[in-house]
Amino acid sequence: MHIGKTKQMQRREFLRRASALGLAGAAAPWALNLAAIGEAAAAGSAGGYKALVCVFLYGGNDHGNTLVPYDPASHAAYQAIRQTLATPREQLAATLLNPRLALPDGRQMALAPELGRLKTIFDAGQLGVLMNVGTLVQPTTLAQYKAQSVPLPPKLFSHNDQQSVWQASGGEGATSGWGGRLGDRFLQSNGNALFSCVNVAGNAVFMAGQQAVQYQMSPAGAVQIDGISKPLFGSQACADALRSLITAPRSHPMENELNRVVARSIGAQGIVSGALSSLPPLTTPFDTGNSLAMQLQMVARMIGARASLGVSRQVFFVSIGGFDLHDLLLAQHPGLLGSVGDALASFYQATQELGVADQVTSFTASDFGRTLTSNGDGSDHGWGSHHFVLGGAVKGGRMWGTLPSVSVNGPDDVGQGRLLPTTSVDHLGASLASWMGVSATELPLVMPQIVNYTTQDLGLFTA
Amino acid sequence: MNAASASPSASALFLPPSGAPTEAEASRFLAQAGFAATPVDIVRVQTLGMAGWLDEQFDAPRSLSHFDWLISKGFDKAKFRNGFAGVDATLWRKFIGSPDALRQRVVLALSEIFVISMAGLPVAWRGFAVAAYVDMLETKAFGSFRGLLEGVTLSCGMGVYLNMRGNQKGDPRTGRLPDENYAREVMQLFTIGLQQLGPDGRPRTDDTGPLDSYDQGDVSELAKVFTGWNFDGASATSPEFMRRPMTHSANRFAVGPKRALHVAIAATADGPTALGIALDTLADHPNVGPFIGRQLIQRLVCSDPSPAYVRRVAEVFADNGRGERGDLRAVLRAILLDPEAREPAPGPATGKLREPMLRFIQWARTVGLKSPNELWNVGSLADPAKRLGQSPLRSPSVFNFFRPGYVPPNTDLGKLGVTAPEFQLCNETSVAGYLNFMQGVINNGIGELKPDYTADLGLANDASALVERYALLLAANALSVHSKDVITDAVATIAARSDAGRRNRIRAATLLVMATPEYLIQQ
Numbered sequence: 004m005h006i007g008k009t010k011q012m013q014r015r016e017f018l019r020r021a022s023a024l025g026l027a028g029a030a031a032p033w034a035l036n037l038a039a040i041g042e043a044a045a046a047g048s049a050g051g052y053k054a055l056v057c058v059f060l061y062g063g064n065d066h067g068n069t070l071v072p073y074d075p076a077s078h079a080a081y082q083a084i085r086q087t088l089a090t091p092r093e094q095l096a097a098t099l100l101n102p103r104l105a106l107p108d109g110r111q112m113a114l115a116p117e118l119g120r121l122k123t124i125f126d127a128g129q130l131g132v133l134m135n136v137g138t139l140v141q142p143t144t145l146a147q148y149k150a151q152s153v154p155l156p157p158k159l160f161s162h163n164d165q166q167s168v169w170q171a172s173g174g175e176g177a178t179s180g181w182g183g184r185l186g187d188r189f190l191q192s193n194g195n196a197l198f199s200c201v202n203v204a205g206n207a208v209f210m211a212g213q214q215a216v217q218y219q220m221s222p223a224g225a226v227q228i229d230g231i232s233k234p235l236f237g238s239q240a241c242a243d244a245l246r247s248l249i250t251a252p253r254s255h256p257m258e259n260e261l262n263r264v265v266a267r268s269i270g271a272q273g274i275v276s277g278a279l280s281s282l283p284p285l286t287t288p289f290d291t292g293n294s295l296a297m298q299l300q301m302v303a304r305m306i307g308a309r310a311s312l313g314v315s316r317q318v319f320f321v322s323i324g325g326f327d328l329h330d331l332l333l334a335q336h337p338g339l340l341g342s343v344g345d346a347l348a349s350f351y352q353a354t355q356e357l358g359v360a361d362q363v364t365s366f367t368a369s370d371f372g373r374t375l376t377s378n379g380d381g382s383d384h385g386w387g388s389h390h391f392v393l394g395g396a397v398k399g400g401r402m403w404g405t406l407p408s409v410s411v412n413g414p415d416d417v418g419q420g421r422l423l424p425t426t427s428v429d430h431l432g433a434s435l436a437s438w439m440g441v442s443a444t445e446l447p448l449v450m451p452q453i454v455n456y457t458t459q460d461l462g463l464f465t466a
Numbered sequence: 467m468n469a470a471s472a473s474p475s476a477s478a479l480f481l482p483p484s485g486a487p488t489e490a491e492a493s494r495f496l497a498q499a500g501f502a503a504t505p506v507d508i509v510r511v512q513t514l515g516m517a518g519w520l521d522e523q524f525d526a527p528r529s530l531s532h533f534d535w536l537i538s539k540g541f542d543k544a545k546f547r548n549g550f551a552g553v554d555a556t557l558w559r560k561f562i563g564s565p566d567a568l569r570q571r572v573v574l575a576l577s578e579i580f581v582i583s584m585a586g587l588p589v590a591w592r593g594f595a596v597a598a599y600v601d602m603l604e605t606k607a608f609g610s611f612r613g614l615l616e617g618v619t620l621s622c623g624m625g626v627y628l629n630m631r632g633n634q635k636g637d638p639r640t641g642r643l644p645d646e647n648y649a650r651e652v653m654q655l656f657t658i659g660l661q662q663l664g665p666d667g668r669p670r671t672d673d674t675g676p677l678d679s680y681d682q683g684d685v686s687e688l689a690k691v692f693t694g695w696n697f698d699g700a701s702a703t704s705p706e707f708m709r710r711p712m713t714h715s716a717n718r719f720a721v722g723p724k725r726a727l728h729v730a731i732a733a734t735a736d737g738p739t740a741l742g743i744a745l746d747t748l749a750d751h752p753n754v755g756p757f758i759g760r761q762l763i764q765r766l767v768c769s770d771p772s773p774a775y776v777r778r779v780a781e782v783f784a785d786n787g788r789g790e791r792g793d794l795r796a797v798l799r800a801i802l803l804d805p806e807a808r809e810p811a812p813g814p815a816t817g818k819l820r821e822p823m824l825r826f827i828q829w830a831r832t833v834g835l836k837s838p839n840e841l842w843n844v845g846s847l848a849d850p851a852k853r854l855g856q857s858p859l860r861s862p863s864v865f866n867f868f869r870p871g872y873v874p875p876n877t878d879l880g881k882l883g884v885t886a887p888e889f890q891l892c893n894e895t896s897v898a899g900y901l902n903f904m905q906g907v908i909n910n911g912i913g914e915l916k917p918d919y920t921a922d923l924g925l926a927n928d929a930s931a932l933v934e935r936y937a938l939l940l941a942a943n944a945l946s947v948h949s950k951d952v953i954t955d956a957v958a959t960i961a962a963r964s965d966a967g968r969r970n971r972i973r974a975a976t977l978l979v980m981a982t983p984e985y986l987i988q989q
Contacts, residue, residue: 086640158660163865178875211875219893221851226898230905236970244956248982256814256878258983268894329629329647378645
């Protein structure tokens with residue numbers, strides 16, 4: 004699309020980057036290697052690019068009303084347990100899933116009515132549902148859970164901790180997540196290492212690697228610091244003083260860390276703003292009133308700019324909150340799901356527009372699933388949940404994993420319809436990492452607990 | 467006195483008593499115990515001493531309540547029922563303008579521990595729910611922890627935010643169970659935390675690792691205790707009920723025996739009695755002192771207090787010297803007068819990144835920002851790209867803007883295991899957003915709140931004196947000589963021949979001081 008402009012753009016970009024780097028100067032210890040930027044830009048435009056996008060649903064998505072039992076017996080069981088929370092069966096007919104491999108025992112599942120756009124992509128074979136996935140340390144049976152005879156994830160049912168376990172295999176205070184550790188594997192091959200892990204939401208431990216640093220940007224782009232960009236209160240000397248004060252290395256670790264962030268911000272902003280401004284606008288519509296859609300639109304634009312950003316492998320993080328619906332589940336959950344479905348569908352369409360649909364995979368994640376039982380107006384904190392994996396390379400139209408029974412005190416229930424996961428986040432992460440190109444021997448560097456499982460790849464992707 | 471005497475005195479006529487804090491020491495104390503240090507405040511601390519200043523502030527009169535202010539401005543009209551109109555304004559009114567600085571500072575800190583947020587209050591009269599909640603924190607801030615806990619628990623705002631309001635007994639016929647949200651979070655966040663703690667706040671462990679404070683069974687049991695509560699006379703036409711504690715309905719209260727942790731609650735205990743037993747049990751738990759004490763230290767003084775500091779504060783929490791537990795005045799005194807607060811040993815973990823909203827409030831108080839028509843139209847500062855990424859009572863969730871255990875990944879702090887909660891808000895976007903926002907407000911204020919630099923115009927003729935003054939007031943004189951020189955040289959390039967030039971000198975000096983890492987990391 005913008006290939007015709009590439010040569011001219013690369014030269015312009017190089018010059019502008021060189022000047023941006025000069026500004027950041029010695030205070031930018033992160034790898035922005037000028038020669039490597041040029042090489043990686045070439046590599047990026049030559050193909051071989053891949054990106055992974057984590058869509059985190061903060062608060063614990065109610066999986067029970069996201070993927071809903073549809074065959075008459077299962078729906079009746081669901082209705083009996085959920086009572087007023089249950090979605091009526093007739094509202095689910097349009098989003099009934101017909102997976103390419105039928106579910107066992109004649110079971111049928113439907114997406115929430117608001118997820119119609121995802122149903123279309125499922126039918127086209129580019130979206131699948133991973134059933135009952137959650138945090139584990141190793142394969143765990145209900146008997147083992149009850150006897151506490153195997154290691155379990157720390158602080159089950161606690162929001163902040165389970166967010167952290169999902170993202171980083173450890174409770175609050177963990178310092179590296181699997182998105183970041185995935186980024187670590189590609190720091191060398193990405194000419195511009197800083198753009199290996201790009202976060203368009205707030206800071207998330209998912210995106211911190213052992214070496215990889217998450218680059219945070221806003222849905223509107225990178226923010227320029229006005230005070231150093233032109234004379235400050237009429238004084239160029241003041242602008243220069245500001246730049247020096249906020250970027251100089253410091254001896255106190257907190258002061259130094261602060262200035263490292265500022266220096267990164269300044270250096271990256273020039274590159275990102277330049278790269279984005281030279282792109283044609285996306286024609287795929289994104290709902291400007293949907294914050295998740297706006298984040299994903301920026302991810303799509305960054306992917307569009309991959310060549311000038313000098314990257315061939317990237318991990319992105321976006322998020323949407325509000326899922327902790329102990330109350331008002333019926334009033335609020337459909338709207339949230341609608342936002343997720345629309346944002347994901349628009350994003351997938353944008354990757355088609357960019358010609359990279361086969362090279363970009365997005366997936367949902369959340370603190371935990373919720374209870375199947377009702378507390379009258381909502382549901383409580385659970386464990387295993389259902390999640391989506393979406394992209395042109397996905398062997399979609401399928402439902403992976405094990406479909407849980409619709410019951411309280413059933414074979415997967417640790418209480419009140421909280422699901423003991425039958426597929427672990429480690430499995431999911433390892434499968435995604437393999438698709439990104441991480442070798443089997445290096446998988447434990449990304450997902451250390453994967454060594455606790457015999458099956459490692461979930462077969463989410465075509466070839 | 468000391469190095470601080472080299473700076474222009476806050477009040478040239480004032481001679482502090484011998485042994486009094488220096489101006490820099492007073493300024494530093496005021497940034498912890500209040501928001502800002504005006505020359506008048508500095509003299510007051512020097513006159514009374516720090517302990518005396520605290521005593522005066524504990525008894526300072528309260529300004530008009532948030533609730534009454536909203537009514538006085540007509541926000542109780544029905545058309546405002548489903549919004550937060552006026553709430554940001556009244557919050558800024560007090561945080562910027564109310565003279566009881568210690569109380570306001572502690573209220574803001576408590577609002578970050580006992581979190582409710584405008585990001586999640588789906589109820590009619592939601593603005594008044596927030597106003598009443600903050601008023602309640604003001605009322606309880608200097609009382610007992612047990613009283614504060616009950617105020618939080620029975621407030622309509624928390625009732626809506628964490629769903630205790632409307633929580634009802636289970637129904638064996640339908641399988642409905644009590645809502646667990648408040649039961650879980652009151653333990654995890656407001657009282658005891660997830661792990662058993664020693665008296666110095668460090669987790670207790672055994673062969674298997676850290677010991678949990680409670681399990682899912684404890685949550686389910688406590689959820690039963692917290693059934694039956696609802697608004698005291700909800701009304702579509704008047705928000706008045708929002709400032710009354712919730713009331714109990716016996717017919718929605720779970721039947722049968724219950725327990726709060728290890729304490730049995732008889733089936734005969736009615737709802738309020740059962741709630742009282744549960745809150746007593748939680749407030750008496752040995753975790754509370756170190757758990758809450760450490761978080762209050764983090765909000766007021768430093769990000770990674772030593773275990774010894776936490777222990778000293780927890781000891782005062784356990785006993786204020788008169789045999790009383792949970793005396794918050796005594797706890798606040800212990801936090802703010804502790805040797806580690808007053809004279810911290812230099813080290814990698816010393817200090818804290820100032821919270822973005824505290825930087826703005828400090829600046830506003832330092833320049834004496836006024837709202838001439840009482841509009842206080844600052845609005846929400848929550849947008850990280852254009853504003854501060856943080857605004858009072860606008861946390862994204864009950865887990866606050868940042869977690870007390872946050873360790874910034876991939877940093878020297880991470881390698882050292884230093885907790886630095888505020889860094890959770892610090893990223894490439896927010897650092898730029900902060901500088902741009904402050905440049906704008908320093909230049910021309912925000913809303914109808916315009917800074918008046920007239921009083922400093924004379925000082926602005928002397929760039930060095932100007933920088934010294936703002937370094938003292940804003941940064942407690944913590945700027946390095948080098949940073950001051952850089953700023954002074956730059957400010958001096960602005961011609962001071964006109965008032966316009968002198969104003970620009972003041973603006974530049976202020977922004978540059980507030981951009982230095984020595985300012986932003988409050989030590």
